Amino acid sequence: MTTRLLVTSDTHLETADLPDALVTAVDESDAVVHAGDFETREVLNRFDEGAPLHAVHGNADTPAVRDALPRRKKFEYDGVRVCTVHGHRTPDVAYEAAEMGAHLVVRGHSHTPSYNETGVPTLNPGSPTRPRDAPPSYGWLVCDDGDFGGRVVSLDDETLIEFGDVG
Numbered sequence: 001m002t003t004r005l006l007v008t009s010d011t012h013l014e015t016a017d018l019p020d021a022l023v024t025a026v027d028e029s030d031a032v033v034h035a036g037d038f039e040t041r042e043v044l045n046r047f048d049e050g051a052p053l054h055a056v057h058g059n060a061d062t063p064a065v066r067d068a069l070p071r072r073k074k075f076e077y078d079g080v081r082v083c084t085v086h087g088h089r090t091p092d093v094a095y096e097a098a099e100m101g102a103h104l105v106v107r108g109h110s111h112t113p114s115y116n117e118t119g120v121p122t123l124n125p126g127s128p129t130r131p132r133d134a135p136p137s138y139g140w141l142v143c144d145d146g147d148f149g150g151r152v153v154s155l156d157d158e159t160l161i162e163f164g165d166v167g
Contacts, residue, residue: 009108
């Protein structure tokens with residue numbers, strides 16, 4: 001079975017007025033991964049309305065969001081173990097993911113999309129609302145029978161990064 005996960009981070013919104021492309025992505029995903037910095041409980045609730053949400057809090061989240069979410073989280077789809085952490089207090093997220101037995105770590109904080117295969121592969125989807133040095137972006141992670149792949153896309157669906165064997 002193949003699972004398609006929306007991966008996002010650093011939405012930094014006070015209201016749940018998400019960009020249209022992100023709303024569509026949330027609605028089309030099998031699950032949502034958010035690596036923190038929702039900012040408010042209203043935004044967290046919007047992501048938690050549909051598909052299963054796997055999320056952590058970030059450094060800019062309100063106390064209500066921090067109280068509702070862990071600092072790091074591990075979950076699994078189709079044989080792929082994923083560790084999610086915001087990254088602001090984690091000098092080596094790949095080490096932390098390896099410690100948790102993860103195949104992939106999803107992180108945020110920098111607002112810049114990236115994919116790094118050193119150690120445990122690390123995916124940062126960038127930010128759909130406050131990007132740095134890149135267009136507003138989010139990612140797709142496809143998990144299938146222990147393999148994964150995907151891409152980071154702009155809000156205009158331009159591929160910025162491709163990774164992995166599945167996708």
